Amino acid sequence: MDTIYKQEEWRLSGRKRRVDIVASGDDLPFADDAFDFVFASHVIEHFADPIRALKEWVRVARKYVVLVAPHRDRTFDRDRELTTTAELVSRHEHGATPDTDAHWSVWTLESFLELCDHLGLEVVDSLDPDDKVGNGFMVAIDAGP
Numbered sequence: 001m002d003t004i005y006k007q008e009e010w011r012l013s014g015r016k017r018r019v020d021i022v023a024s025g026d027d028l029p030f031a032d033d034a035f036d037f038v039f040a041s042h043v044i045e046h047f048a049d050p051i052r053a054l055k056e057w058v059r060v061a062r063k064y065v066v067l068v069a070p071h072r073d074r075t076f077d078r079d080r081e082l083t084t085t086a087e088l089v090s091r092h093e094h095g096a097t098p099d100t101d102a103h104w105s106v107w108t109l110e111s112f113l114e115l116c117d118h119l120g121l122e123v124v125d126s127l128d129p130d131d132k133v134g135n136g137f138m139v140a141i142d143a144g145p
Contacts, residue, residue, distance in 0.1 A: 001016055001018075012133060013132075025040070025043060025047065025053050025056070026047055026049065026052040027056065028056055028057075028060050030060045032059055033062040034060045034062075035060055035061055035062065036061070036062050036063045036064075037063055037064050037065070038057040038060060038061040038064075038065045039065075039067070040066075040067045041067070041132075041136075042136065043067070044067055044069050044105070045070055045104060045105050045107075046098070046101060046102070046103065047098070047104060047105075048097055048098040048104045049092050049096045050088060050104070051088055051089070051091070051119065054119065054121065055119075057143075058121065058141065058143045062143065062144070063142075064140050064142060065140070065141040065143050066138065066139070067138070067139055067141075068130050068136045068137070068138050069107055069136050069137060069139070070103070070106075070135055070136045071108055071129065071135060071136050071137050072107060072108055073108065074129065074134070074135040075103075075135050077106040080106045081106075082107060082108065082111045083104075083106050085111075085114055085118050088105065088115060107137075108137075109128040109139075112137070113126065116139065116141065121141050122141065122142040123139055123140065123141055123142075124142050125138075125139075125140040126140070
């Protein structure tokens with residue numbers, strides 16, 4: 001409870017939540033449809049292959065995947081090029097794996113919606129900026145059949 005991440009959680013929200021399970025977010029130890037919702041905040045950008053993570057989250061969610069991702073123009077990534085859907089598809093096809101903890105991908109809401117559309121994911125709602133810190137955007141994806 002005293003990691004840099006928990007300190008930041010305290011600074012931003014005034015509370016620290018207990019961690020229940022530690023697992024790779026793109027290879028979760030749960031059955032299909034194990035949860036009603038998957039909620040991921042400022043996580044997707046840390047995957048070298050975010051397509052794999054999205055597919056995994058949809059697999060374990062019965063209803064929705066709700067995610068908050070940093071918006072390129074409102075973070076320290078503002079000077080980087082947007083990550084294209086073509087690049088993400090290539091990483092997925094070639095099994096990209098991270099060698100460092102970094103923001104592997106940068107998006108705006110529009111570019112993330114383009115990725116979801118390419119993957120056939122039904123986005124049922126979005127919010128830009130997010131209503132917590134305001135440096136990201138929120139997307140809700142229908143995980144149902």
